[in-house]
Amino acid sequence: MNAPRRLFGLLPLVCVAASPSARAEPAFSVVAFQLLAGQAAAASAVGSTDASAPLTHVEADRIDGRENVNLHAEGNVRIEREGTTLNADKVDYDLLEDEVHAEGSVVVRRGTDTISGPRLRMKVDEKTGEMETPHYTLERSRAMGGTSTPMKGHGDAEVLLLEGENRYKLKNATFTTCDANDPAWYLKARELDLDFARADGDSRNATFHVGGVPVFYTPAATFPLSGDRRSGLLAPTFSPSNVTGFDVTIPYYFNLAPNYDDTFVPRYMTKRGLQVNNEFRYLFPKSSGILRTEWLPEDQERGESRSAVAFTHQQSFDYGFSGLVNYNAVSDKDYFTDLSSRVTQTSTDNLVREAAINYNAGSWLTGGVLVQRFQTIAGPLQYNRLPQVSLQAYVPEFSGFSFRMPVEGAYFQRDGSDEGWRTYSYPQVQYNYVRPAGFVTPKLGLHTVSYNMDTRVSAGPTSATRSVPVMSVDSGLYFDRELQIKGRDYYQTLEPRLYYLNVPYRYQDDLPVFDTSVADFGFAQIFSDNLFVGQDRFANANQLTAAVSSRLVNASTGAELLRGALGTRYYFTDQRVTLPGETARTGKIADLLGSFAGRVTPTTSVDFFLQYNPRDSVLEQATAGVRYQPAFASVLSASYRYKPQQYTDVDLTAQWPIYGGFYGVARINGDIETKKLTEGIAGFEYNGSCWVARVAAHRLLNTSGFYTNAYYFQVEFGGLISVGNSPVALLQRSVNGYGRINQPIADPAFGQE
Structure with missing residues (x-):
């Protein structure tokens, strides 16, 4: 039928x-x-x-x-x-x-996986069996650099054994993430286990081939099929440096539990010797932390043991309480200069050691207790705070009024300097008259500081109190208009602002100075109530600040495209309160500030700032920057910084496609006046689709006045393994707009105005 x-x-x-x-x-x-x-x-x-x-x-x-x-x-x-x-x-x-x-x-297909061959025997429910001479293709997601990227792999085998749900064993098999029939690289193993439940692969008697040539052999190796963690050897790194010699690390990762792990990193430097490093991380519902240790038993250059430790811990308690521990130490002040090529470490001046308990329950009262010490690497000594107790009461709105009162008491300690207690309070009340067209916010406050000294090295009393009343009125207006540019709708704003400040003079020259310095003159400072940062000095003032800003905004998205501002200050009285060694300001007109920033075209952004002294017709400081980025991993950037008697700095960075999959990367940062290079980077990258190679040279002027030269070479094989010393972190930090060429991401700003 x-x-x-x-x-x-x-x-x-x-x-x-x-x-x-x-x-x-x-x-x-x-x-x-x-x-x-x-x-x-x-x-x-x-x-x-x-x-x-x-x-x-x-x-x-x-x-x-x-x-x-x-x-x-x-x-x-x-x-x-x-x-x-x-x-x-x-x-x-x-x-x-x-x-x-x-x-x-x-052909057997399951999700994105495909296995093909001439014959198959399989137990259906058990999902066990075997296939002769199969060709297989798998695709999984691999987490790298905070993003999830696909990893597609395929290969051939003599026999494929199905060993249950998502588990395969292959004999005399190959594996690669390349798409071509003639892959640039592949792993050839006598036995290959692919376990998608654990998201990893195990190989035995494996040889890694590049361009058809066997490069190295391993009796056993593991590799990830996704971003999941598992214990095992990580890819070694190596790089030459003028301060460490040939530098090699062989990390081993311990996946101890889902919420804590450990990475053990032996590091051998031909000029320094064998260093042992370790990083332990943990994460619990109410706490997290990282402990990093470095130990060099004997530095062959210095003939002594050297070490470093860094520990951070964050703790959450009930009822709004939280805790923090941050401890950092090195065996000597030259440690980072000799043993690190990272900018953030070679330029470190002070290492902080602190513990704190804080309270913030989202109510009107916050506070905390802090104990803080510093290890000075370079630069001026810092005062230790043993301890510091702080509270702040804040009522954001009550019948149009707001109230704020910070209170702090701290014991400042530094050998050979003034030591003792300083307490201060600064109650402030403000009326908030805010309307769509503008605002007026008058404010009254009283800044009080008291000292009770155990040791007084500078001239002055061992106990003193100073109170300063503070009065200010901040006001502004808001105007906007609609306009069209090339058929697109925008609106432009005009926002004038006036700020009046009055602080009577109080004699303060006999008070100690613990943590106070002169604030940088800029748009943030001209609308503040004190020209000093810190509590030891409060400047007298009778002054009016005037500024105007304008913004160009996309009417459909609300995105700000351009912003410009001008501002200055007029003084009705001369400055009388100063820090030791500081020259008091005279004259009525402050410096003129100007800024302009934003995206002038869909691919070009600019950032300009200047501070001009009209009294002496002198440019006090200026910065100018331009960035051209037409596509991902295609960026040119140039910036200029100028401050008389301090620096004339030029910074040029680039990442640009050259030909095919080749990219060039570079940075030149230095001072024009001294003709001294601060940092230089030159390198090339190649994206071969299933593999990426990077070569870079780095020259850095460290805090000791000497140059550190480091060289990087890295090859990434399709998310499977990375060999060499990666320059990616250096390039991301140093090259403005750098993009990782094997992880392209969509930038919504490209092609938009």
């Missing part, structure tokens, strides 16, 4: 379909018909009628079989079950053994 186009039944729960011209054996057709009609006898003979059982769908040019025994399908066979699809020229399904034998162009 002719089989229907789609006939559903249970074999167990088999869905059968054949072409209209196909013939089916009567026995099979009767069984299928009885199952479709719900005959209990036939159903119980071939499988459960439980609706939750897996449904199997079969299509073929010809289907026949024996009731409750087997199914035979030929010609364009397609079997689907639980997300798995099997295609073959011929399939025999033994119902009693639940075993499938497939021959001829066999």
Whole structure:
């Protein structure tokens, strides 16, 4: 009899379909018909009628079989079950053994994974079996650098064994993430285990080939199939340096638990010796932390042991309380200069050691207790705070008024200097008159500071109190207008602002100075109530600040495209309160400030700032920057900084495609006046689709006045392994707008105004 186009039944729960011209054996057709009609006898003979059982769908040019025994399908066979699809020229399904034998162009697909070969034997429910001479393709997501990127791998084998759900064992197999038939690299192993449940691969007796040439052999190795962590050796790094010699690390990662791990890093430097480094990380529901240690038993250059430790811990308690521990130490002040090429470390002046308990329950009262010490590496000594207790009461809104009162007491300690207690309070009350067209906010405050000294080295009393009343009025207006530029809708704002400040003079020259310095003159400072940062001095003032800013905003998105501002200050009285050694300001007109920043075209952004002294017709400082970025990993940037008698700094950075997959990267940072290079980087990158190579040279002027030269060479093989010393962190930190060429991301700003 002719089989229907789609006939559903249970074999167990088999869905059968054949072409209209196909013939089916009567026995099979009767069984299928009885199952479709719900005959209990036939159903119980071939499988459960439980609706939750897996449904199997079969299509073929010809289907026949024996009731409750087997199914035979030929010609364009397609079997689907639980997300798995099997295609073959011929399939025999033994119902009693639940075993499938497939021959001829066999292809098994599950999700994004594909396995193909001439023959397959498989236990369907157990998902076990084997395939001869298979070719396989897998695709998984790998987490790198905070983003998730796909990792696609494929290869061939002599035999592939299915060992259960998402587990495969391959013999005499290859693996690569390259797409080409002639891959740039591949791993060839006698045995290869791919476990997608654990998201890792294990190889035994494996040889890594590059360009068809065996590069290295390993008796056993593991590699990730996703971003999941697991214990094992990480890729070694190596780089030459003029201060460490040839520098090699071989990290080993311990995945101790889902919430804590450890990385052990032996590091050998031909000029210094063997250093042992370790990083332990932990994360619990209410706490987290990192402990880093470095130990060099004997520095061959200095003939002594050298070490470093860094520990951070954050703790959350109940009822709004939290804690912090931050401890950093090195064995000597030259440690970072000699043993690190990182800018953030070679330029470190002070290492902080502190512990704190803080309170912030989202109410009107916050506070904390801090104990803080410093290890000075370079630069001026810092005062230790042993301890510092602070509270702040803040009422943001009450009938138009707001109230703020910070209170702090600290004991300042530094050998050979003034030591003792300083307490201060600064209650302030402000009325907030705010409307859509503008605002007026008058404010009154009283800044009080008291000293009780144990040691007084500078001239002055051992105890003193100073109180200064502070009065200010801040006001501004808001105007905007609609306009069109090249058919697009924008609006432009005009925002004038006036700020008046009055602080009477109080004599303060006999007070000690613990943590106070002159604030940098800029747009933030001209609207503040004190020209000093810190509590030891409060400047007298009778002055008016005037500024105006304008913004260009995209009307549809609300994105700010351009911003410009001008501001200055007029003094009605001369400065009388100063820091030791500081010259008091005279004159009525302050410096003129100007800034302009934003995206002038979809691919070009600028940033300008200047401070001009109209009294002496002198440019006090200026910065100018421009960045051109038409696409990802294509950026040119230039900036200039100028301050008389201090620096004339030029910074040029670039990342640009050269030809094919080649990119160039560079940075030149230095002072024009001294003609001295501060930092220089030159390098090349190559994106070979399934592999990436990077070469870079780095020259850095460290705090000791000497140059550190470091060289980087890295090859990444398709997310599988990375060999060499990566310059990526250096380039991301130093090259403005740098993009990792094997992790392109969409920048929504590209092509927009």
